[in-house]
Amino acid sequence: MSSRVLPQFDLLQPRNVADVVALLSQHEDQVSILSGGTDLLVWGYIEKHKTPYVLSLSAIEGLDNLDYVAGEGLRIGAKVKVAQLLKHPDVIKRYPALYEAAVNFATPQIRNMATVMGNVLRASPAGDCSCAILALGAQVVLQGSAGQRLVAIDDFWVSYGVTERKPDELAVELRIPDVTSETRSGFQRLTRVHEDLSKLNVAVRLEMEQGTCKQARIAMGCVGPTPLRLKKTERLLTGAKITAELLQQIVASAREEVTPIDDQRSTAEYRRQVSGVILKRVIEQALAKS
């Protein structure tokens, strides 16, 4: 029988964001922020980092906003659970990539605990919501002692498990730009079993105009130390009609662009082979929606 005993720590339970920032400024890298806890408490994070303080967000009022505003886009508060995405009409209608990431995410129990923000702050290359959020071109809003700042998701993940967040900052909101009636997006993933983390995930956002792709964002996970943009492959799509021939070039280009490794979930060779195929399927899936 296996068991896990957490190391001792002091639990901090501030009631508002100002108090969170004050405590983070006071204790800096001696604190772990606890949201849904599905990463922090499960994968030995606290054991590994051995922070003497754990700061729980559970008592904070607010940070649970999930709002779409036409012309601005979608705002996801730090405490929004993955399960909430599944019930939101604007997520379902306007952001299929994010909706499909949430549908495919773990089990109902985990989706009810896990936050979208926790997925982004975990900075894992396997994060499903992270992959969709990268394709959709979000910004992360950070609140610290010097005030608020916005970081583009393209610049947010520094390396495996490491983000641009400073020790005194709380991530308070994700902002996803608005879409038009011509925006198409989609997400797919491969896993060993449904309950497992992805061994590969892919999301796209395509700005279409009369059958031509004006702009493309392609995000792929589990093929590098953080979720990656496939910028060379995006350039093949930009300004092009998406034909069967172009899709074949995209399959080949994705395979060249990814940098996967072998791990317990898959091999580098398998990931490289399927990367292009899954990308092609996601593009076809996104275009099939109107």
Ligand SMILES: Cc1cc2nc3c(=O)[nH]c(=O)nc-3n(C[C@H](O)[C@H](O)[C@H](O)COP(=O)(O)OP(=O)(O)OC[C@H]3O[C@@H](n4cnc5c(N)ncnc54)[C@H](O)[C@@H]3O)c2cc1C
């Ligand atoms: C059985 C199981 C299955 C899973 N399946 C999947 C899956 O299918 N797909 C997937 O992507 N993930 C999966 N996960 C991983 C996990 O559920 C997600 O990464 C989840 O989104 C993390 O959110 P959380 O609220 O639980 O974060 P926590 O565990 O509370 O925190 C995660 C990290 O983010 C930091 N953090 C959280 N919120 C903030 C904030 N507001 N500001 C600053 N830092 C913050 C924490 O300090 C910690 O470093 C699974 C986990 C388990 C246990």
